[in-house]
Amino acid sequence: MKHVAVLMGGWSAEREVSLSSGEACVEALKRCGYTVSAVDVTQNIAAVLEQIKPDVCFNALHGRYGEDGLIQGVLEIMGIPYTHSGVLASSLAMDKPVAKTLFAAVGIRCAEGRIFTRKEIMDGASYPKPFVIKPLNEGSSVGVTILLENENRSLVDIPWTFGSEVLIETYIPGREIQVAVMGDHALGAVEIRPLGRFYDYEAKYTSGKAEHLVPAPLPNDRYEEVLELALRAHQALGCRGVSRTDFRFNDTGDGSGDFYILETNTQPGMTALSLVPGIAANSGIGFEELVRWMVEDASCDR
Numbered sequence: 418m419k420h421v422a423v424l425m426g427g428w429s430a431e432r433e434v435s436l437s438s439g440e441a442c443v444e445a446l447k448r449c450g451y452t453v454s455a456v457d458v459t460q461n462i463a464a465v466l467e468q469i470k471p472d473v474c475f476n477a478l479h480g481r482y483g484e485d486g487l488i489q490g491v492l493e494i495m496g497i498p499y500t501h502s503g504v505l506a507s508s509l510a511m512d513k514p515v516a517k518t519l520f521a522a523v524g525i526r527c528a529e530g531r532i533f534t535r536k537e538i539m540d541g542a543s544y545p546k547p548f549v550i551k552p553l554n555e556g557s558s559v560g561v562t563i564l565l566e567n568e569n570r571s572l573v574d575i576p577w578t579f580g581s582e583v584l585i586e587t588y589i590p591g592r593e594i595q596v597a598v599m600g601d602h603a604l605g606a607v608e609i610r611p612l613g614r615f616y617d618y619e620a621k622y623t624s625g626k627a628e629h630l631v632p633a634p635l636p637n638d639r640y641e642e643v644l645e646l647a648l649r650a651h652q653a654l655g656c657r658g659v660s661r662t663d664f665r666f667n668d669t670g671d672g673s674g675d676f677y678i679l680e681t682n683t684q685p686g687m688t689a690l691s692l693v694p695g696i697a698a699n700s701g702i703g704f705e706e707l708v709r710w711m712v713e714d715a716s717c718d719r
């Protein structure tokens with residue numbers, strides 16, 4: 418049986434989430450019969466891998482360095498096959514504004530928005546409410562703030578945690594739909610109903626803070642449509658393996674309305690509460706079968 422190194426942790430803002438994903442995958446891979454090494458990733462990762470010499474790296478990292486093409490570059494150089502997307506796809510997907518230009522180019526509707534520099538905001542730039550302000554390249558809703566019409570706060574009141582630039586998007590009211598893609602087909606869609614104000618970090622990782630409806634209760638034709646959009650997004654970025662694409666659906670109540678893509682996640686969560694495992698289970702693919710498929714699908718870009 419293959420020796421699989423599960424890469425997890427790291428030092429991004431999503432370290433804790435990655436540790437949960439990683440632990441769940443380590444246990445499942447062991448149950449599949451693989452020899453498994455759990456690796457908490459540091460800047461010394463190349464030396465660690467040189468020593469343990471795995472056949473495959475299972476990438477359970479989230480966020481910077483793990484989801485943006487950087488760790489993928491190290492694995493390419495070392496010639497170790499790895500799960501999920503390669504260097505370019507990871508890097509394109511992680512940069513939300515760049516990914517949006519690619520989505521728009523293949524005809525997928527995106528929320529309107531633009532990049533603002535810190536200086537523009539400090540100089541009093543404005544954007545019509547309601548809007549969403551978010552980092553260009555984080556995940557897990559880290560740093561995402563929504564300002565609705567009836568709020569007194571304005572742009573300058575939001576604590577600046579974004580680096581030199583930030584993305585501001587028009588708020589899309591409606592429902593939250595996410596689609597899992599596995600290889601060359603879309604597996605299914607989930608609807609998330611956060612019980613709080615929006616699908617923030619807490620709702621993502623606390624049991625009972627959001628309701629997950631699988632399959633998403635949409636009319637058949639709309640369900641097929643959003644699956645097709647997610648596959649198109651996955652392919653436009655050149656993704657590999659498993660990905661998850663997030664949408665807003667401004668449902669008018671009668672099943673009409675538009676899907677707006679928010680982002681494609683090349684390293685979707687793999688915790689017990691996570692969405693991709695939930696969607697897979699609904700289509701008859703258990704957690705162990707899912708991680709086994711990922712290991713057997715692992716490769717290098719070249």
Ligand SMILES: Nc1ncnc2c1ncn2[C@@H]1O[C@H](COP(=O)(O)OP(=O)(O)O)[C@@H](O)[C@H]1O
Nearest residue numbers: 528549555556557558559586587588589616679
């Ligand atoms: N333009 C938008 N309109 C409405 N809600 C949004 C918008 N952008 C983000 N959100 C909300 O914030 C959450 C996180 O945003 P997302 O762009 O997916 O970033 P992250 O990479 O942090 O998951 C979404 O799941 C959604 O609930």
Ligand SMILES: [Mg+2]
Nearest residue numbers: 557558663680
């Ligand atoms: Mg998201």
